[in-house]
Structures are given as structure tokens and as C-alpha cells.
Amino acid sequence: MKALTANRLTDGEVVFWKQGQWLDRFADAELFDDEAVAEAAEAHAKTQVTLLVEPYLIDVAEVEGGVAPVSYRERLRALGPTNKPEHGKQAQGGAQIEILAHAHGAASSKGRIDLIKRK
Amino acid sequence: MPKLIRWRGDRAEAVEDPFTSIDDDQVIPQGDVIISLRRFQSEGAFLLGQCRQVGVRLAADETPEALDADLARIAVVALVFPKFRDGRAFSAASILRDRLGYQGEVRAVGDVLLEQAKFMVRCGFDSFEPADGATPGQWTAAAHRFRHVYQRAADGLEPVFVERATGHETPG
Amino acid sequence: MYRYDDIDQAMLTDRAAEFREQCRRRLAGEITEDQFKPIRLMNGLYLQLHAYMLRIAIPYGALNSAKLRKLAWVASTYDRGYGHFTTRTNLQLHWIKLKDAPDILDALAGVGLHAIQTSGNCIRNLTADPHAGATADEADDPRVWAEAIRQWSTFHPEFSFLPRKFKIAVTGATRDRAAIRIYDIGLRLHRAADGELAFEVLAGGGLGRIPFLGPTIRERLPARHLLSYLQAILRVYNRLGRRDNIWKARIKVLVATLGAEEFARQVDEEWEASDKAAVDLPDTELARIRAGFAPVGFETLPPVSAAFETAKLDDRAFARFARHNITAHKQPGYALIDVSLKAIGETPGDCSAEQMEVIANLAERYSLDEARVTYEQNLILPHVKLDDAPAVYRLLADADLATPNIGLISDIIACPGLDYCALANARAIPIAQDIARRFESPELAEKIGELKIKISGCINACGHHHVGHIGILGVDKKGEEFYQLTLGGSGEDDASIGQSLGPALPAERVAPAIDQLVEVYLRERTTGERFIDTYRRAGLAPFKEAVYAEAH
Incomplete structure (x- = not known):
């Protein structure tokens, strides 16, 4: 399973794709079973240059109680910093936040890992 | 002929480029040409003997000191920015102007972007082939964004410590 | 200022x-x-x-x-x-x-602050001894020279697209409180035997993937030639530094590749060919900058304050604070007070807006309107009268800013790590919080004495882990957070790069491992030995044994 994420240009907020819209909560993210559909959405997102910074697909997997991003980094993006539980998306609480907070057993991190590489 | 941005006095203007930049595997045509350092070293004397202007293109890892003996006869030194982040040409231009006293045209070629206009002008570049399509108007504005400079450079602007000593007012 | x-x-x-x-x-x-x-x-x-x-x-x-x-x-x-x-x-x-x-x-x-050159491959924000202008072991005020460099390096047309970022640290003191050996250029002011003010110039230090301590490339540079000499270093680096590999682009790799002597020779050659007078600041400008740092407002006071001595006798907590967070000042009757941003369980280096206001008020009222930031992520009130120290302490304590732990085990450096940073591989803050809570007892922390723990969430080493007495580096092992421990690093006068203790540990094993390391130290130490001294004498083996014993 995949989800499509990015940071919003104007404020850097983490956003998730849902049928052409960009929403703040991972709970609202559209989950793609079909790789080709996911890639088509990503290709469209890459044209939205005044709306987004660096849209990319993330891996999502079933975990206890629901679904969560596979990588630890992506779960943090969907939650907020662990040293300030009152900040970030986690502050709203809710079932999906609980699922994300308790997910574990990550596979390889994917995401914005090549930021300082050049070229 | 392609357009070129020339820096004249304190502003940029569009001019026709009389030079043709020639790759090493190209036959040298008639007219004014810019060639690589390697080619200049083998064919430069011959070309300079003809009635035409010759410019030399220095790659980022080539040093202007290599041209020292011939500089007076070279019309253009074109310094290559392979990527805009590669700032070696800023040192090369500074050395050409400040140390070698080069009076000819110093041209910025390659990944040349508007955001670097003020640095390039300050280091003594006086012609530009912008890769981002920047216009002379934009180039002039970008080069004048700051009213003061903290250090001496090839542009000869008075640095702040001289301004302070002479008690000049801050304009604007 | x-x-x-x-x-x-x-x-x-x-x-x-x-x-x-x-x-x-x-x-x-x-x-x-x-x-x-x-x-x-x-x-x-x-x-x-x-x-x-x-x-x-x-x-x-x-x-x-x-x-x-x-x-x-x-x-x-x-x-x-x-x-x-x-x-x-x-x-x-x-x-x-x-x-x-x-x-x-x-x-x-509006208040003379900015974000200029805090990123990018340019000359970054300058750091200097936080005790500048307040310490007796100082040949000259490093801020004068740091400000001169700040101006010279701001929007420098030639050096704004270097191979990689470039950091300069300056001290004027005998004791290194600015970590000058881990900087691209480290500068130490000293007075030569004939009275001339000079810089010892170090180049090619740095942490990151391949850590180096900077060698001295010039013992005695006349101070007035600082800027022209810096230009020569930067020009050699700009022309010769590697641009094909980001991990080898820092000046440390160039210096190590050429050798310090050859690098110094090339810098000298460039320097001698340059027009020094065009670059070096005229004396009048240096004097103008210097005037900006002239001490103002010190009162003539006796060296001993009765109020301060009495407060220490009356209040054990204040006495403890005085032992760890108060340092002697060059001016009789004054002291430097460290404001700890390492309250137990809080995020190292974090400061709330309310706390900033408190420190602003204290600086204004009690410290000749000055405060300093240290690279160890604390603040300093540099000019407090000893008479006022008890009052300052109480106001700091009310704002949770008076943890008496400067230089102790809970005074941990931690970068933001994966809680915030897009480059990080693992979190740093929760590890620091775990360790600090484990050593919360001030008695225990004091018994352990000086122990510098430094945590980075990735190999870029913003948390200086290479030079921690105990260094902790977060790594990503198949998507999970693991931590590599190093021992024996130091960023001070006894600078050294830490040695790896063994295989990386999972997050929940880090704080217990610190406990085990401390136990070894307390067992093995001889009188007066700090953690790092015991490590240097006894070697890695007993520490390694304690942490990895159960794995045998």
C-alpha cells in the first residue's frame, strides 16, 4: 500500500493526498493498492509547484488496529515531535493518532533522506 | 548572433555577442572565437596572428595564471560555472582583475543565475550568459540590491570601513 | 556590546x-x-x-x-x-x-539580528569564547576580531559558493571554551614575548563523517593581518577543495590530503602574493569596533562578597548552584553565571519565550545588559555582581533555569534529531531525556563530576558526539533507531576524537549503558580523576566489558 505526501509550500505543513485534495491528517490519506494509480497521482502532484514541496510516495502497511506508514520517519511526520506531544498533528488525538503512536517494527526508512546530497 | 548581457558602468545591457564559442571538436570558423585553454595553447599563437579577436574559456579547475604571458592579447576570458554552486570562477575572476591586472572582458558562462549577479559583478565579471533567461533590467536590479559592501573587491566599490572613516551618509 | x-x-x-x-x-x-x-x-x-x-x-x-x-x-x-x-x-x-x-x-x-549565512556553503555565523571580556586568562577580547570577521565575511563575493560550509571559532583565552580544534578555522589570540598581539591559526578541524582535530598552520600571525590571511586560506580552499564528493568537500579533507605543512605553504604563498593592505582593516576601523566592546558600568567592589558567602552557608541548593554554575570574573566582586538550559527531562537547549523574557530582564538588571550563548547549549549572564548572585539564582530557579548541572552528566548536548530534522536518522532528544532522568539526583551527578555526553541524530554531528567524553550517534538500522557509543572524546584543551565502544545499541539500552559506564568509572577511578581521565588511563576494555558482557 502507498500514500502520497508532501509539505505544503506556504507553511511547511505535512499534507496527504486524497482524490486530488491535500489534507492535514494521515487518517484522511488515500491509500493506493495500485502502484500505477499512485504514480499517476504523484506525477500530478509534482506539477503543483506553487502548492507543494517535494511530493513523494510512502509505504503504508497494516498494523495493529489499522494502517500506518512503514518508516519511523514517516510516522513522526504524521504525528509530530515526541518531545512535545502538545505540538504537531498528534495534539488532536483520535484513533488514527493512537495507531500511529503505537506502530512499530519499521522497515527501511524512505522519505526525504537525500536532502544534502547534491546533483 | 545570440544576446549577451554586458556590464557597462553601473548597469547591465543587452548586446550582440560578436564571439562564437567553439568546442574542441569543432572546426574554427571565421570571425571572433572563444576556445578552450588546451586549444589556445596549441593554436592560440596562429589565431592571434590572424585579424581576429580571440577569447579563452577556462574550465573551473583551470587557473588564470596559466594565461599570464598572453593575457594582454586575449580579448575575453570566459570562466565556466559547471554548476551554480561551484564557486571557483569567483576566485579566478578576482585573480584576473586584482592580481593579473586583466583589462579585457571576463565572461560568466555555464550555470549562471540571477541570484549571483551581485557576486559576479563584484568579482570583476563584466559579461554574462544567464542560464535562467534573466534580463538586463533584472541583472542591474540584482547587482544593486545592497547599498553598502563590507569588503574591497574588483568592482572598486568603497567598503564600509572607508565610508565610515570619511563619514559618508547612508543613502536612502 | x-x-x-x-x-x-x-x-x-x-x-x-x-x-x-x-x-x-x-x-x-x-x-x-x-x-x-x-x-x-x-x-x-x-x-x-x-x-x-x-x-x-x-x-x-x-x-x-x-x-x-x-x-x-x-x-x-x-x-x-x-x-x-x-x-x-x-x-x-x-x-x-x-x-x-x-x-x-x-x-x-530591527534589533540587529538576522539569519544571514546560517546555512549554505559560505562562511557561517562566527562563534567565540562565551567568557569573552569577563575572563582573566584572556590576551585580547575575541569579539573584536569575531565582529571584524563577521563584517568581512558577510556577502563576501568570492567566498559565498565554497565547496562546503565553513565555520570559524575565535578565542582570546588560554583555556579553550570555543572548541577551536573542531572548526574549519580555529583562532587563538595570544601576546608574543615581544608584546605583539598575534593569532595561532588552526585549520582543517571538523566533525561529520570523518572527524579531524585542526592542526596549527601558523603559530604567530600578527593580529592586524587576520583578514588578509583568512582570505588566503579561503582562496586556497575555494580553488582546491573537492567538489566531486560532498563527504570530502570540507577543508579538513584538503588539509589532511595535502598535509598541514604543505597546506600552510600554499596559504603563505597566496598570502604573500596578495595585496594585504586592501583586505586588512585599518587601525581606525579596528579601534571603532573595539570601542563597541569596551567594558561599561563595572563598579569597584571588594573581591569577596559577604552576601554571597552567607547565602552559600545558608542555602545548600544555592551553594551547589554556586559550585557548578558560577565562575570567577576578571573584575573583583563579579561573576559569570551559567543559565542551564538542561532542566531534567526537558529538551537540551530549548528555551521558552517566557524564559527568554526572564533572562532578558536579568541581563538588563544584573549583567550590564549582556547574555551569551555557549556551544554547550546553555546561556551565560557574564557580568553579575556576587552580591546579586543569590537574587539572580532565585529568579532563575523560579523559571526552571537554575539546574546546578553545568559540565555534569545531565548537561547533555543534543541536536534536534529525528523529532524535527529532515537529515536525522534517529532521535536525540528522548535519549538525552532518559539519561538526565536517570541521573536526576544532584548528589549523584556531583559525585560523578565532570562528564560530557554529546548526542547527534546523524553523522553530520551537530551534537558534537565525536568529542563527547561519552558520544552517542543515532543510526538507522533497517528503519529502527540504534545508537553507537564512543568514549574518550573532548572538544577542549585536551581535544581528542572518541573511540567506538562496540556495536550500536537499541534506544532503550542507551541510558542503562550509560549507567554501566558510570559504574565502571566510579569503581576504577583514582583520586581526582574525571571520567575521561580514567578512560584514558584504563582504556576501553573495562567499559566495553561492562556494556557488552551479557552479549557473550
């Missing part, structure tokens, strides 16, 4: 206006993210995990009440009411919106 004149101020205003225009062009789609990214980075604006982060420069760590109040205002108006002081003595705000950034820069410019 030095006040920006109309010209310095105009530079900031022009820069803010330039960035406003650049932001407008980005938001309007006139430039792409690829083109905009280096521009925003050169204004200290990063895109992190949850939002933009603004890194505000605090040149040579010097603050006053006006700057602190403005930082507090920005933090509460545009961010979430706090900021994070870093090992580079910058302040990072983690929840910034791009659309607010131009307004923030305008506001900062």
Missing part, C-alpha cells in the same frame, strides 16, 4: 527586502523550488519534518535584553513559544511558515 551602526543596519534591511522579493517570486511560481532552496537556505530557512525551521544567527553568541525580547516575541508570535539554542550558538525556531519569514526577518533586523 557592539551596536550596529546605520550601515550595518542598512545591510540587514536590504537583505530582508531581497528575501521578501525572493519569497514572493517563489510563491508566485516565478522560480522553482530547486532555484529557491539555496536562496532560502542562505537565509537560514530549512524545510524540516513538520514545518520550516528558521536558524537565526547569534554572532559570537552575544545577546542583550533587546535581542532576547525580540527573539521571545518572534517565538511566541510566529512559532509555538519556544526556540532551540544550538552548538553553533544559533537559535532555531521549528514551526515557521514560509509566508511569515520576510516579516520575521524585518522584525529581527
Whole structure:
């Protein structure tokens, strides 16, 4: 399973794709079973240059109680910093936040890992 | 002929480029040409003997000191920015102007972007082939964004410590 | 402290206006993210995990009440009411919106603050001895020279696109409180036998993937030639530094490849060929800058304060605070007071807007309107009368800023790590919190004595882990957070790079491992030995055995 994420240009907020819209909560993210559909959405997102910074697909997997991003980094993006539980998306609480907070057993991190590489 | 941005006095203007930049595997045509350092070293004397202007293109890892003996006869030194982040040409231009006293045209070629206009002008570049399509108007504005400079450079602007000593007012 | 004149101020205003225009062009789609990214980075604006982060420069760590109040205002108006002081003595705000950034820069410019050159491959914000102007072991005030370098390096046309970032640290003291051996250039002022003021120049230090301690490339550079000599170093580096591999692009690799002697020779050759007089500041300008740092307002006081001595006798907590957070001043009757940003269980280096206000008030009322940032992520009130120390302590304590732990085990350096940083591989903050809680008892911390723990969430080493007595490096092992421990590093006069203890540990094993290391130390130490001394004498083996024994 995949989800499509990015940071919003104007404020850097983490956003998730849902049928052409960009929403703040991972709970609202559209989950793609079909790789080709996911890639088509990503290709469209890459044209939205005044709306987004660096849209990319993330891996999502079933975990206890629901679904969560596979990588630890992506779960943090969907939650907020662990040293300030009152900040970030986690502050709203809710079932999906609980699922994300308790997910574990990550596979390889994917995401914005090549930021300082050049070229 | 392609357009070129020339820096004249304190502003940029569009001019026709009389030079043709020639790759090493190209036959040298008639007219004014810019060639690589390697080619200049083998064919430069011959070309300079003809009635035409010759410019030399220095790659980022080539040093202007290599041209020292011939500089007076070279019309253009074109310094290559392979990527805009590669700032070696800023040192090369500074050395050409400040140390070698080069009076000819110093041209910025390659990944040349508007955001670097003020640095390039300050280091003594006086012609530009912008890769981002920047216009002379934009180039002039970008080069004048700051009213003061903290250090001496090839542009000869008075640095702040001289301004302070002479008690000049801050304009604007 | 030095006040920006109309010209310095105009530079900031022009820069803010330039960035406003650049932001407008980005938001309007006139430039792409690829083109905009280096521009925003050169204004200290990063895109992190949850939002933009603004890194505000605090040149040579010097603050006053006006700057602190403005930082507090920005933090509460545009961010979430706090900021994070870093090992580079910058302040990072983690929840910034791009659309607010131009307004923030305008506001900062009003008090002489900015985010110029806090990122990018240029000469970065200067750091200096936080005890500058207050310590007796000083040949000259390093801030004078740091300010000269700040001006010279600001928008330097030749050195704004170097192979990689470039950091300079300056001290004027015998004791190194500025970590000059881990800097691209480290500068130490000293007075030569004939009275001439000179710099010892170190080049090619740095942490990151391949750590190096900077060798001395010139023992005695006449101080007046500082800028021309720096130009020579930078020019050699700009021309010869590697640009094909980001991990080998720092000057440390060039110096190590050429050898310090050959590098120094090339710098000398360049320096001798240059027009020094065109670069070096005239004496009049140096004198002008120096006047900005002239001490003002010290009173003539007896060296011993009865109020201070009595307070120590009456209040054990204050006595403890005095032992760890108060340092002798060169001026009789004054002291430097360390403000700990390492309250137990809190985020190292974090400071709330309310705390900034408290420190601003204290600086204004009790410290000749000065405060300093240290690379160990604490603040200092540098000029407090001993008579006032008990009152300052109480006001700090009320704001949770008086943890008596400077230089002790809970005074941990930690970068923001994966909780915020897009480059991180693992979190650093929760590890620091775990360790601090485990050693919460001030009695225990005092018994252990000086022990410097430094944590980085990735190999870029913002948390200086290589030079921690105990260094902790977060790594990503198949998507999970693991931590590599090193022992025996130091960033001070006895500088050294730490040695790896063994295989990386999972997060929950780190604090217990620190416990085991401390147990070994307490068992093995001889009188007067610090943790690092015992390690240097006894070697890695007993420590390794204690942590990995159960794995046998």
C-alpha cells in the first residue's frame, strides 16, 4: 500500500493526498493498492509547484488496529515531535493518532533522506 | 548572433555577442572565437596572428595564471560555472582583475543565475550568459540590491570601513 | 556590546527586502523550488519534518535584553513559544511558515539580528569564547576580531559558493571554551614575548563523517593581518577543495590530503602574493569596533562578597548552584553565571519565550545588559555582581533555569534529531531525556563530576558526539533507531576524537549503558580523576566489558 505526501509550500505543513485534495491528517490519506494509480497521482502532484514541496510516495502497511506508514520517519511526520506531544498533528488525538503512536517494527526508512546530497 | 548581457558602468545591457564559442571538436570558423585553454595553447599563437579577436574559456579547475604571458592579447576570458554552486570562477575572476591586472572582458558562462549577479559583478565579471533567461533590467536590479559592501573587491566599490572613516551618509 | 551602526543596519534591511522579493517570486511560481532552496537556505530557512525551521544567527553568541525580547516575541508570535539554542550558538525556531519569514526577518533586523549565512556553503555565523571580556586568562577580547570577521565575511563575493560550509571559532583565552580544534578555522589570540598581539591559526578541524582535530598552520600571525590571511586560506580552499564528493568537500579533507605543512605553504604563498593592505582593516576601523566592546558600568567592589558567602552557608541548593554554575570574573566582586538550559527531562537547549523574557530582564538588571550563548547549549549572564548572585539564582530557579548541572552528566548536548530534522536518522532528544532522568539526583551527578555526553541524530554531528567524553550517534538500522557509543572524546584543551565502544545499541539500552559506564568509572577511578581521565588511563576494555558482557 502507498500514500502520497508532501509539505505544503506556504507553511511547511505535512499534507496527504486524497482524490486530488491535500489534507492535514494521515487518517484522511488515500491509500493506493495500485502502484500505477499512485504514480499517476504523484506525477500530478509534482506539477503543483506553487502548492507543494517535494511530493513523494510512502509505504503504508497494516498494523495493529489499522494502517500506518512503514518508516519511523514517516510516522513522526504524521504525528509530530515526541518531545512535545502538545505540538504537531498528534495534539488532536483520535484513533488514527493512537495507531500511529503505537506502530512499530519499521522497515527501511524512505522519505526525504537525500536532502544534502547534491546533483 | 545570440544576446549577451554586458556590464557597462553601473548597469547591465543587452548586446550582440560578436564571439562564437567553439568546442574542441569543432572546426574554427571565421570571425571572433572563444576556445578552450588546451586549444589556445596549441593554436592560440596562429589565431592571434590572424585579424581576429580571440577569447579563452577556462574550465573551473583551470587557473588564470596559466594565461599570464598572453593575457594582454586575449580579448575575453570566459570562466565556466559547471554548476551554480561551484564557486571557483569567483576566485579566478578576482585573480584576473586584482592580481593579473586583466583589462579585457571576463565572461560568466555555464550555470549562471540571477541570484549571483551581485557576486559576479563584484568579482570583476563584466559579461554574462544567464542560464535562467534573466534580463538586463533584472541583472542591474540584482547587482544593486545592497547599498553598502563590507569588503574591497574588483568592482572598486568603497567598503564600509572607508565610508565610515570619511563619514559618508547612508543613502536612502 | 557592539551596536550596529546605520550601515550595518542598512545591510540587514536590504537583505530582508531581497528575501521578501525572493519569497514572493517563489510563491508566485516565478522560480522553482530547486532555484529557491539555496536562496532560502542562505537565509537560514530549512524545510524540516513538520514545518520550516528558521536558524537565526547569534554572532559570537552575544545577546542583550533587546535581542532576547525580540527573539521571545518572534517565538511566541510566529512559532509555538519556544526556540532551540544550538552548538553553533544559533537559535532555531521549528514551526515557521514560509509566508511569515520576510516579516520575521524585518522584525529581527530591527534589533540587529538576522539569519544571514546560517546555512549554505559560505562562511557561517562566527562563534567565540562565551567568557569573552569577563575572563582573566584572556590576551585580547575575541569579539573584536569575531565582529571584524563577521563584517568581512558577510556577502563576501568570492567566498559565498565554497565547496562546503565553513565555520570559524575565535578565542582570546588560554583555556579553550570555543572548541577551536573542531572548526574549519580555529583562532587563538595570544601576546608574543615581544608584546605583539598575534593569532595561532588552526585549520582543517571538523566533525561529520570523518572527524579531524585542526592542526596549527601558523603559530604567530600578527593580529592586524587576520583578514588578509583568512582570505588566503579561503582562496586556497575555494580553488582546491573537492567538489566531486560532498563527504570530502570540507577543508579538513584538503588539509589532511595535502598535509598541514604543505597546506600552510600554499596559504603563505597566496598570502604573500596578495595585496594585504586592501583586505586588512585599518587601525581606525579596528579601534571603532573595539570601542563597541569596551567594558561599561563595572563598579569597584571588594573581591569577596559577604552576601554571597552567607547565602552559600545558608542555602545548600544555592551553594551547589554556586559550585557548578558560577565562575570567577576578571573584575573583583563579579561573576559569570551559567543559565542551564538542561532542566531534567526537558529538551537540551530549548528555551521558552517566557524564559527568554526572564533572562532578558536579568541581563538588563544584573549583567550590564549582556547574555551569551555557549556551544554547550546553555546561556551565560557574564557580568553579575556576587552580591546579586543569590537574587539572580532565585529568579532563575523560579523559571526552571537554575539546574546546578553545568559540565555534569545531565548537561547533555543534543541536536534536534529525528523529532524535527529532515537529515536525522534517529532521535536525540528522548535519549538525552532518559539519561538526565536517570541521573536526576544532584548528589549523584556531583559525585560523578565532570562528564560530557554529546548526542547527534546523524553523522553530520551537530551534537558534537565525536568529542563527547561519552558520544552517542543515532543510526538507522533497517528503519529502527540504534545508537553507537564512543568514549574518550573532548572538544577542549585536551581535544581528542572518541573511540567506538562496540556495536550500536537499541534506544532503550542507551541510558542503562550509560549507567554501566558510570559504574565502571566510579569503581576504577583514582583520586581526582574525571571520567575521561580514567578512560584514558584504563582504556576501553573495562567499559566495553561492562556494556557488552551479557552479549557473550
